[in-house]
Amino acid sequence: AQSVTQPDIHITVSEGASLELRCNYSYGATPYLFWYVQSPGQGLQLLLKYFSGDTLVQGIKGFEAEFKRSQSSFNLRKPSVHWSDAAEYFCAVYYGGSQGNLIFGKGTKLSVKP
Amino acid sequence: NAGVTQTPKFQVLKTGQSMTLQCAQDMNHEYMSWYRQDPGMGLRLIHYSVGAGITDQGEVPNGYNVSRSTTEDFPLRLLSAAPSQTSVYFCASRKLAGRNIQYFGAGTRLSVL
Secondary structure, three states: OOOEEOOOOEEEEEOOOOEEEOOEEOOOOOOEEEEEEEOOOOOOEEEEEEOOOOOEEEOHHHOEEEEEHHHOEEEEEEOOOOHHHOEEEEEEEEOOOOOOOOEEOOOEEEEEEO | OOOEEEEOOEEEEOOOOOEEEEEEEOOOOOEEEEEEEEOOOEEEEEEEEEEOOEEEEOOOOOOEEEOOOOOOEOOEEEOOOOHHHOEEEEEEEEOOOOOOOOEEOOOEEEEEO
């Protein structure tokens, strides 16, 4: 079955430190890949997406993600975390087709220490 | 642009009551879907629709009904609410063809007592 794994349930980093959130997906074909962010009590905001081409994609708010086919991974990174980045982050995949559905990981909650 | 609009934002129900969560989009998207979000579970697909008159089940459809009479609207019905349906519900839509960028509503927070 198609699945998305976010191994880290909760991560705490200090403000100004670098961040990497992990995401791995199952299935052989390369899916379309997404990262969403959800601030407390808010809806989902698309951070970035990967469809094809350059494996390093840039998103909003200074985030980037790298697709590694050999590792079936799409990790999210940020060089310097700000307190406002505290939120929950979701990785999602879509395998295509008109009836294809977006499959979400369980999320990683990010806390930022001052 | 309104995008995807969900109403209500908050709702409290008693066990056994029924209600309809509303979802409307103004982007002429063929595909619409409902997710529920529970702590530690991510977002799980309840039902989806690829066009008016066409609906299908997702991962967790039990206890929910949907219909799609127009392109714009995709209501989610709880016929007899249960405490296990306490959750945050998100509606999403996208174009049917092309790459799957889904647009999400702001969510409905439902508590069933």
